[in-house]
Amino acid sequence: MTAKELLFWMFALVACGGSIAVVVSQNIVRMAFYLIMALGSVAALFFLLNADFVAATQLLIYVGGTVVLLVFGVMLTASGPYLKIKTSPADGVLGAGVGVLFLAMILATVYRVDWGNTATRAGAGIAAYDASIASNYPPEGNTARPLGWALLGVRPDKDLGSLTGELSTGYLLVFEIASVHLLVVLIGAAYLARAKRRIDADANEKGTG
Amino acid sequence: MGAIGLKHYLVVGAVMFVCGVVCMATKRNGIGVLMGVELVLNGANINFVAFSQYTALQLDGQVMALFVIVLAAAEAAIALAIALNFYNNHLTIDVDRGDELQG
Numbered sequence: 087m088t089a090k091e092l093l094f095w096m097f098a099l100v101a102c103g104g105s106i107a108v109v110v111s112q113n114i115v116r117m118a119f120y121l122i123m124a125l126g127s128v129a130a131l132f133f134l135l136n137a138d139f140v141a142a143t144q145l146l147i148y149v150g151g152t153v154v155l156l157v158f159g160v161m162l163t164a165s166g167p168y169l170k171i172k173t174s175p176a177d178g179v180l181g182a183g184v185g186v187l188f189l190a191m192i193l194a195t196v197y198r199v200d201w202g203n204t205a206t207r208a209g210a211g212i213a214a215y216d217a218s219i220a221s222n223y224p225p226e227g228n229t230a231r232p233l234g235w236a237l238l239g240v241r242p243d244k245d246l247g248s249l250t251g252e253l254s255t256g257y258l259l260v261f262e263i264a265s266v267h268l269l270v271v272l273i274g275a276a277y278l279a280r281a282k283r284r285i286d287a288d289a290n291e292k293g294t295g
Numbered sequence: 296m297g298a299i300g301l302k303h304y305l306v307v308g309a310v311m312f313v314c315g316v317v318c319m320a321t322k323r324n325g326i327g328v329l330m331g332v333e334l335v336l337n338g339a340n341i342n343f344v345a346f347s348q349y350t351a352l353q354l355d356g357q358v359m360a361l362f363v364i365v366l367a368a369a370e371a372a373i374a375l376a377i378a379l380n381f382y383n384n385h386l387t388i389d390v391d392r393g394d395e396l397q398g
Contacts, residue, residue, distance in 0.1 A: 140344055159326045173321045181321035185313050192309040
């Protein structure tokens with residue numbers, strides 16, 4: 087067993103165990119901790135998949151941002167008796183049963199598909215295309231620059247040495263939409279978080295005036 | 296055991312996805328439901344990045360994973376603001392109490 091396989095099994099185990107612990111645990115603070123473990127292991131799995139930029143983004147935004155946001159939510163809402171809101175045992179058994187059936191369905195699907203042939207069956211000339219990719223795009227990590235090009239609408243990793251002569255499309259429009267989307271979310275979140283206080287102020291003015 | 300291939304990553308992604316779905320369905324704490332959403336999106340992300348490594352999807356899978364991460368962050372911010380509003384109105388985060396919109 088090579089070091090890479092050992093790392094994969096370790097992080098896969100932590101990711102799966104952390105997710106199961108999130109479901110099983112009833113204490114919201116412990117759930118947040120298990121979620122951090124699971125998401126951190128997912129970032130490690132991304133590193134093992136040679137996706138270094140996505141893994142770093144996962145660590146920065148998910149583990150460093152989103153989970154901290156959730157922990158703030160826990161701090162603001164988990165007061166006294168509401169720290170533990172227990173799932174009723176009947177719901178838990180039902181959920182576990184449906185979950186096991188769902189997992190069995192997905193795993194049966196994964197193991198029935200012959201993934202080795204999908205790349206060659208996906209379209210004509212993909213084997214030759216893969217060969218041209220392998221000649222000028224090393225697959226081992228270092229993805230930040232190709233990702234940046236793709237987000238700017240340029241795909242030198244696909245177009246250089248392309249056999250078809252057609253240019254690939256990039257993701258400039260999606261990138262711009264995501265930027266505007268983040269701005270809208272920023273304004274919306276600020277508005278939603280402030281709405282209650284504003285209504286209270288209106289009520290007070292009406293009450294006094 | 297054998298060499299690590301696409302299937303191993305798909306299995307990990309499937310386990311995380313199912314855990315997230317069960318978490319969303321059974322948790323009564325609103326923040327717990329949000330954690331289930333994060334698990335679901337991460338399971339999908341593992342699939343995207345695994346496909347980008349092992350199939351002809353190449354870099355496009357990683358770009359999709361990046362957009363999923365961005366959308367998940369935005370979703371968490373909005374959902375947390377809604378959860379805080381819910382807590383302000385009901386003095387609890389128990390989602391079973393949010394049953395006023397019947398009709």
